[in-house]
Amino acid sequence: MKNLKIFLVFIALVFSSTIYAQKAKIRIIATGGTIAGVSKSSTESNYKAGELGIYQLLSAVPEVRQIADVTGEQLVKIGSQDMNDEVWLQLANRINQLLNEEGYDGVVITHGTDTMEETAYFLNLTVHSKKPVVLVGAMRPATGMSADGPLNLYDAVAVAANKDSHGRGVLVVMNELVLDAKDVTKTSTLGVETFKSLNYGPLAYIHNGKVFYNRAPQNKHTYQSEFDVANLKELPKVGIVYSYSNASELPMKAFIDANFDGIVHAGVGNGNFYHKNFDLAEKAQNQGIQIVRSSRVPSGATTLDAEIDDAKYHFVASNTLNPQKARVLLMLALTKTNDWEKIQQYFNEY
Ligand SMILES: NC(=O)C[C@H](N)C(=O)O
Numbered sequence: 001m002k003n004l005k006i007f008l009v010f011i012a013l014v015f016s017s018t019i020y021a022q023k024a025k026i027r028i029i030a031t032g033g034t035i036a037g038v039s040k041s042s043t044e045s046n047y048k049a050g051e052l053g054i055y056q057l058l059s060a061v062p063e064v065r066q067i068a069d070v071t072g073e074q075l076v077k078i079g080s081q082d083m084n085d086e087v088w089l090q091l092a093n094r095i096n097q098l099l100n101e102e103g104y105d106g107v108v109i110t111h112g113t114d115t116m117e118e119t120a121y122f123l124n125l126t127v128h129s130k131k132p133v134v135l136v137g138a139m140r141p142a143t144g145m146s147a148d149g150p151l152n153l154y155d156a157v158a159v160a161a162n163k164d165s166h167g168r169g170v171l172v173v174m175n176e177l178v179l180d181a182k183d184v185t186k187t188s189t190l191g192v193e194t195f196k197s198l199n200y201g202p203l204a205y206i207h208n209g210k211v212f213y214n215r216a217p218q219n220k221h222t223y224q225s226e227f228d229v230a231n232l233k234e235l236p237k238v239g240i241v242y243s244y245s246n247a248s249e250l251p252m253k254a255f256i257d258a259n260f261d262g263i264v265h266a267g268v269g270n271g272n273f274y275h276k277n278f279d280l281a282e283k284a285q286n287q288g289i290q291i292v293r294s295s296r297v298p299s300g301a302t303t304l305d306a307e308i309d310d311a312k313y314h315f316v317a318s319n320t321l322n323p324q325k326a327r328v329l330l331m332l333a334l335t336k337t338n339d340w341e342k343i344q345q346y347f348n349e350y
Pocket residue numbers: 032033034035049078079080081111112113114115137138139140
């Protein structure tokens with residue numbers, strides 16, 4: 001009888017530890033943003049981003065501990081308008097360490113929404129793991145009425161802890177949607193529904209912490225990526241020139257004079273230039289400054305050889321990458337090659 005009791009206690013202990021062990025080990029890296037923003041009152045529109053620390057954010061959603069074994073660390077405390085290459089390099093290296101050396105099952109990054117899509121795409125090309133990496137933010141500060149941060153954070157942890165999220169590249173979770181790093185973009189300056197995948201639609205929707213996937217990204221990413229930033233102290237210099245009717249040549253000239261390594265042209269339509277900037281772009285390319293043609297139009301692709309003979313000028317077409325993401329890929333491409341055809345291949349594959 002006594003032996004039976006000991007046996008039952010033993011079984012109960014093994015069973016409960018198996019359940020505990022099944023909880024995914026998720027690390028949250030906090031970087032600031034409106035999700036950590038504080039205003040004077042719940043109705044105040046003026047607020048300061050990046051004020052609260054990671055454990056203050058987590059205290060608003062104790063429920064995350066029911067779905068994962070969650071710990072956190074603070075990398076920086078900034079509005080994402082101040083995001084920069086240095087933080088990107090730190091972030092990529094830290095995530096690779098957490099997933100490939102420290103045994104974490106997934107990483108969630110709390111981040112401002114302004115440049116979230118760029119960080120997501122940078123990590124999509126520089127994190128080498130199939131494990132989930134999820135960016136999350138908020139449009140209303142933590143102190144605002146009906147703040148969207150707590151639910152977004154809960155959903156982000158649910159996505160990071162979900163086995164179905166493996167191998168889908170870096171993900172953005174906002175407003176009950178899962179969006180892929182390549183296609184996601186911020187479409188509204190104010191609305192909580194701001195993030196959209198304008199070309200292909202969301203990867204999944206989330207309801208009550210359950211994640212329902214519909215598709216997987218078709219481009220190369222994360223574990224398939226050939227870009228490696230482990231030993232880089234800085235990234236090549238790439239600027240963006242925005243086009244419009246009667247466009248000034250000054251920004252393009254300034255980048256050329258400052259010897260930038262590459263220029264992304266946010267063209268009109270299918271990546272077209274105002275004629276004076278076209279002449280400058282040709283000059284830049286002849287000087288070894290790589291030109292990538294992208295578009296200020298929010299959806300569709302900038303395609304090779306439409307109104308411009310790219311092969312003649314050695315320009316690269318960005319396909320569906322918007323200018324800010326084309327900048328990310330061009331920087332990484334330039335760490336490997338200056339050959340425009342190889343760079344175009346990267347733009348076709350990633
Ligand atoms: N909603 C936000 O997070 C905006 C803020 N400026 C940021 O990007 O950090």
